[in-house]
Amino acid sequence: MGAARFSRAPRFRTKLAPAMLQFFARRLIVAILVAATVMVLAFALTRLSGDLAISIAGPNATQADVEIVRKAYGLDKPLSVQFFDWVGRAATGDLGDSYFFKKRVADLIAERMPVTFTLGLTGLVIALVVSLPLGILAAVRENTSLDRGVQLVALIGQAMPSFWLGLLLMITLGLQLGWLPISGTGSWQHYVMPGIVLAFSAIPALTRLTRAGMIQALGSDYIRTARAKGLSRAAILLKHALRNAAIPVVAIAAVQLGFMLGGSIVIEQVFALHGVGFLAWESIGKNDFPVVQAVVLVLAVIYVALTMLADLMNAVLDPRLRGP
Amino acid sequence: MSALLEVEQLEVSFGRTGAVRGAALTVERGETHCLVGESGCGKSVTALAVMNLLARGARRSARRLAFEGQDLTRLSDQGMAHLRGNAMAMIFQEPMTSLNPAYTVGSQMTEVLRRHKKASQRAATDRAADLLARVGITAPGLRLGQFPHQLSGGLRQRVMIAMALMCDPKLLIADEPTTALDVTVQAQILRLLASLQRDLGLGMLLITHDLGIVARVAHRVSVMYAGEVVESAPTTELFANPRHPYTQGLLRCVPVPGRIKRDQPLGSIPGTVPRIEPGFQGCAFRERCDFADATCAKTIPRHAATADHDFLCRLPA
Numbered sequence: 001m002g003a004a005r006f007s008r009a010p011r012f013r014t015k016l017a018p019a020m021l022q023f024f025a026r027r028l029i030v031a032i033l034v035a036a037t038v039m040v041l042a043f044a045l046t047r048l049s050g051d052l053a054i055s056i057a058g059p060n061a062t063q064a065d066v067e068i069v070r071k072a073y074g075l076d077k078p079l080s081v082q083f084f085d086w087v088g089r090a091a092t093g094d095l096g097d098s099y100f101f102k103k104r105v106a107d108l109i110a111e112r113m114p115v116t117f118t119l120g121l122t123g124l125v126i127a128l129v130v131s132l133p134l135g136i137l138a139a140v141r142e143n144t145s146l147d148r149g150v151q152l153v154a155l156i157g158q159a160m161p162s163f164w165l166g167l168l169l170m171i172t173l174g175l176q177l178g179w180l181p182i183s184g185t186g187s188w189q190h191y192v193m194p195g196i197v198l199a200f201s202a203i204p205a206l207t208r209l210t211r212a213g214m215i216q217a218l219g220s221d222y223i224r225t226a227r228a229k230g231l232s233r234a235a236i237l238l239k240h241a242l243r244n245a246a247i248p249v250v251a252i253a254a255v256q257l258g259f260m261l262g263g264s265i266v267i268e269q270v271f272a273l274h275g276v277g278f279l280a281w282e283s284i285g286k287n288d289f290p291v292v293q294a295v296v297l298v299l300a301v302i303y304v305a306l307t308m309l310a311d312l313m314n315a316v317l318d319p320r321l322r323g324p
Numbered sequence: 325m326s327a328l329l330e331v332e333q334l335e336v337s338f339g340r341t342g343a344v345r346g347a348a349l350t351v352e353r354g355e356t357h358c359l360v361g362e363s364g365c366g367k368s369v370t371a372l373a374v375m376n377l378l379a380r381g382a383r384r385s386a387r388r389l390a391f392e393g394q395d396l397t398r399l400s401d402q403g404m405a406h407l408r409g410n411a412m413a414m415i416f417q418e419p420m421t422s423l424n425p426a427y428t429v430g431s432q433m434t435e436v437l438r439r440h441k442k443a444s445q446r447a448a449t450d451r452a453a454d455l456l457a458r459v460g461i462t463a464p465g466l467r468l469g470q471f472p473h474q475l476s477g478g479l480r481q482r483v484m485i486a487m488a489l490m491c492d493p494k495l496l497i498a499d500e501p502t503t504a505l506d507v508t509v510q511a512q513i514l515r516l517l518a519s520l521q522r523d524l525g526l527g528m529l530l531i532t533h534d535l536g537i538v539a540r541v542a543h544r545v546s547v548m549y550a551g552e553v554v555e556s557a558p559t560t561e562l563f564a565n566p567r568h569p570y571t572q573g574l575l576r577c578v579p580v581p582g583r584i585k586r587d588q589p590l591g592s593i594p595g596t597v598p599r600i601e602p603g604f605q606g607c608a609f610r611e612r613c614d615f616a617d618a619t620c621a622k623t624i625p626r627h628a629a630t631a632d633h634d635f636l637c638r639l640p641a
Binding site for chain 2: 318
């Protein structure tokens with residue numbers, strides 16, 4: 001205990017504790033294990049869908065053609081060799097070549113990723129902009145008709161299939177009112193409708209989580225203290241209550257973004273957005289298994305990275321996770 | 325000059341249940357006024373009603389509820405918020421959960437001064453460090469940067485006390501501030517409160533069910549039972565000459581060295597506080613009272629034993 005410990009300098013930020021680094025080391029190991037599992041599954045799924053050599057060679061191929069294809073693509077080697085070949089190359093960033101597009105899979109995914117990311121982020125932003133205020137409002141007016149109304153809307157949102165909502169929006173906003181383009185990726189307006197549809201899948205969970213977190217926070221002793229300090233209503237709600245209520249919301253929002261990125265396959269189809277989801281759908285149809293494998297792997301890695309990001313943001317928001 | 329805090333005929337109800345029924349008490353400037361009584365008698369609700377911190381759904385009314393002569397019942401929410409944490413501050417029973425886990429001690433302390441006195445962050449930080457030292461916390465600079473979970477219960481209660489003092493309040497309401505703490509820490513916090521009260525000339529409304537605390541720090545005591553103040557007197561007068569049977573029962577429950585013989589059983593008051601239904605009349609203690617008779621079911625007069633000692637009982641003064 002040196003003199004510095006007794007200094008009176010205002011120092012309101014504490015450093016990341018060693019416990020925290022340990023926590024992240026553990027998370028990282030788990031993340032690597034998850035990625036490895038996903039690789040096995042992605043590989044196994046494509047092999048389980050039938051004899052790849054036959055489907056690549058096509059319906060009119062002879063047995064000899066199939067054997068040539070099998071040799072050319074290395075499908076005659078034992079599965080374990082094929083798997084570790086793929087893993088070894090994937091680790092260096094080489095995800096193989098697409099049979100159909102005749103391009104490197106990594107380039108193909110890199111081309112399509114911006115569309116999917118833009119769509120996912122648009123969806124997340126719309127979801128947060130809608131569900132945070134709704135959740136706060138419902139919590140502040142707990143057990144009133146307004147609260148029940150919000151919960152009803154959340155329930156309807158959860159029950160609505162996204163392709164159906166997408167078609168409804170296309171008919172109303174797109175065709176009847178002509179406000180927004182209904183397909184393609186030409187401008188930011190093209191992302192509004194699919195963003196809304198994607199957001200709808202996240203809004204119910206985020207709203208309910210915000211509401212529950214706010215109700216819990218507002219009933220807590222530290223909010224009574226904040227009121228006893230004479231703080232403004234805004235400071236009580238947004239600084240003291242929301243900060244604590246937001247902790248689980250942030251975690252779920254990051255996970256939801258992962259869902260949106262992976263789950264935009266349907267939406268990209270409906271709105272003809274040529275993102276990664278669209279690519280996956282095309283490739284499955286064409287038995288372009290290096291692309292399918294790679295898309296599954298990339299989305300899984302992003303998903304794992306987002307969960308780690310959620311943990312990190314949790315630690316930033318909740319000092320108790322940073323250790324003593 | 326009017327008293328610091330005047331409460332007359334305070335009524336608080338939750339739905340059909342009356343939690344406080346016509347309570348009256350007065351806190352003078354620079355006085356420690358203890359409010360005692362068993363759990364559920366309305367002590368905390370009285371304090372929260374004064375601060376206007378009652379839970380939603382509670383109804384409050386009072387013939388008089390005034391702070392420095394200012395009628396609190398007519399004050400807007402905004403006006404009340406400007407008094408709270410400023411001229412009147414409150415500390416609570418639960419130090420473990422009363423601080424926000426997401427913010428540092430420093431940020432929670434400084435925001436009070438910044439809100440009420442428009443102080444700069446730097447001035448507020450200096451004031452916070454001074455007060456932490458004043459409440460007996462070593463290394464205040466270190467503590468300011470720490471989060472509540474890094475402090476023990478006793479330290480957190482000291483932080484709560486220091487935070488309550490940020491704006492130099494005239495009235496400090498302390499709701500069982502030592503109940504959740506270890507016995508040794510209880511004594512420290514109590515000594516601290518007593519010395520702060522004396523040095524800063526605070527008016528203090530101290531809520532407790534511990535008569536040992538009362539004997540040590542109170543200038544005046546009000547005894548609450550079932551939402552009413554049944555007896556109020558200066559501390560020495562109350563201990564020497566308790567008039568209400570409930571007060572007498574409470575005092576019999578406290579072992580006093582020298583006055584109590586070995587193997588003599590400690591007193592206790594049989595029964596529990598009754599549920600008060602709307603339209604209840606008479607003395608709420610009569611079911612548990614040795615002296616009760618039929619007249620106790622009628623309206624009970626308030627007697628004055630001396631000029632500053634009154635009690636609520638049909639037994640004559």
